[in-house]
Amino acid sequence: MRFKDIIGQKQTIKYLTEVVDNKKISHAYLLYGLSGTGKLALAIAFAQYLSCNNHIDNDSCGECPACIKFEKLIHPDLHFVFPVISASGKKPVSDSFIHQWRERILRDAYFSLNEWLEEIGSENKQGSIYSEESAEIIKKLNLKTFESDYKCMIIWLPEKMNVSCANKLLKILEEPPEKTVFLLITDNREDVLPTVISRTQPLKVMGIDGVSLISALKKEFGEEQQNLAEICKLSRGSYLKAKNYIHASEETKYNFENFVEIMRLAYARNIGKSIEWATNISKIGREKQKSFLDYGLKFIRENFVYDYNNQEISYMLKLEKEFAQKFSPFINEKNTELITEEFEKAHYHIERNANAKILFTDLSFKIMKLIR
Ligand SMILES: [Zn+2]
Numbered sequence: 001m002r003f004k005d006i007i008g009q010k011q012t013i014k015y016l017t018e019v020v021d022n023k024k025i026s027h028a029y030l031l032y033g034l035s036g037t038g039k040l041a042l043a044i045a046f047a048q049y050l051s052c053n054n055h056i057d058n059d060s061c062g063e064c065p066a067c068i069k070f071e072k073l074i075h076p077d078l079h080f081v082f083p084v085i086s087a088s089g090k091k092p093v094s095d096s097f098i099h100q101w102r103e104r105i106l107r108d109a110y111f112s113l114n115e116w117l118e119e120i121g122s123e124n125k126q127g128s129i130y131s132e133e134s135a136e137i138i139k140k141l142n143l144k145t146f147e148s149d150y151k152c153m154i155i156w157l158p159e160k161m162n163v164s165c166a167n168k169l170l171k172i173l174e175e176p177p178e179k180t181v182f183l184l185i186t187d188n189r190e191d192v193l194p195t196v197i198s199r200t201q202p203l204k205v206m207g208i209d210g211v212s213l214i215s216a217l218k219k220e221f222g223e224e225q226q227n228l229a230e231i232c233k234l235s236r237g238s239y240l241k242a243k244n245y246i247h248a249s250e251e252t253k254y255n256f257e258n259f260v261e262i263m264r265l266a267y268a269r270n271i272g273k274s275i276e277w278a279t280n281i282s283k284i285g286r287e288k289q290k291s292f293l294d295y296g297l298k299f300i301r302e303n304f305v306y307d308y309n310n311q312e313i314s315y316m317l318k319l320e321k322e323f324a325q326k327f328s329p330f331i332n333e334k335n336t337e338l339i340t341e342e343f344e345k346a347h348y349h350i351e352r353n354a355n356a357k358i359l360f361t362d363l364s365f366k367i368m369k370l371i372r
Contacts (some may be wrong), residue, residue: 001044001070001109003059007239008212009038012205016046017058025050025150026201028173028182030158033205035187036240040156041109042205043183044070047078047152050181066148073102076146081137082156083113083127085120092130110239113157113187129161134168141172141180154183159191166193173199207237221246251288253319255295260323266367267330274368278360286350289360293347297340303328304336335370342366 003013019025031039045060048070052060060067069075080101086092094101097120104111104119117127137153145151158166173182173196184200186192208216214228216239225246235241258281265274281289303324331339346363350356 001041001048001073001105002062002067003045003049006038006041006045007110007216008208008237009042009205010209012042012203013045014058015203016042017049020046020049021055021058025181027176027180028184028200030184030186030189030192030197030200030202031205032186032189032202034207034236034238035112036110036235036238036242037205037208038110038239039185039205040105040154043152043154043185044073044078044105044109046183047150047154047181048075050150050152051075051077051148069147073105075148077148077151079137079140079151079153080156081129081133081153082116083129083160085117085122085125085127086130087121091132092128093133093136094129095136110243112240113160127157127160129155129158129165131162131164131168133161134165137169138172141177145179149179151177151180152183153180154185156185157187158184158193158196159186159188161193161196163193166196170195170199208239209237213237213239213242217242217246251291252295254288255292256299256320256323258292259296259299262364262367263327263330263371266364266371269368271365271368274364275361278357278364281360282356286353286356289350289356290347293343293350296343297347300331300336300339300343303331330371339367339370342370 003017006013029043031043033039048060048067049055051066051070052064053066054061054064060070062071066075070078073080080098081094082097082101084092084094084097090096100120104116113127117125141151141153155161161169176182182200184192184196189197189202210229210232213232213235217225217228217231220243227249231242231245231249234245258277262274262277265277281292284292299320302320342363346359349359
């Protein structure tokens, strides 16, 4: 990971390169700030810059033997600690999950704790840095460096460290072996133990600037992606949040299109196409079906309000608004409640594993009766 691979963060990068260039390296840093701003990527790029002996334009060269190992995250002087789960047959330490960890970062270094836990197959389990980890850390740092001048220990989310693990680390965090750098990364600084914080040099990582964020989103989602400026503002400089907004808006779009489709078919009393529609939606999976039904409920309510009240109070997207102008007259006092009931019933049965095809076919026929 080179500094040039990081989205924005020019100021922090400048600070980190100067620290190395001027040989004013502290033994422990705490990178803190909003999730999804690139703190983990910054820590790795910093560690690589420390190991690379061939700096070019204030960045690692990307070609020397150290860089080549860093690009695969397999440099022997680079160590990671991160929350894991206690799974059967595996020692609950980071090394047990290191292959998945490397793979996750190499795919995309901007991810949340939940995404990571999902990746390692945690079903509603809390991730933790267990007390077993402290012995591993101490052992690794007491080895001499293999290839670099420096050893780097990156600890992702030290707030997840259990107290006994943290206590065992206080001494080495205060006085690590020579040429060792701790890089602690937290999204919630207030949850990190004060005894840990006091042994580090804090470094606040701000939100990503708008220009860099928009250009990264365009690269990931394509030039035609809409509302990027708005998404950027909402996500407060977090690439992770921005990606989540885009995925959520794609889901809304899917739900909207299906809602429009089923209402049009109901209005036209097109039985054949309605069955086809039900067949298609029966294949998308229960979570998405529930999301569609939730959306339908919300949209019906909004259209009802749209018809009877000031049109400004309903918060709808442009597409939804255009459709609502034509559709809302068909949603009235008589049928709102009945249609709502049908959506609620469908939601209830989907949660209880009803046959989705029968259920959505039935729903479309009910709407046909209620829509005019
Ligand atoms: Zn290099």
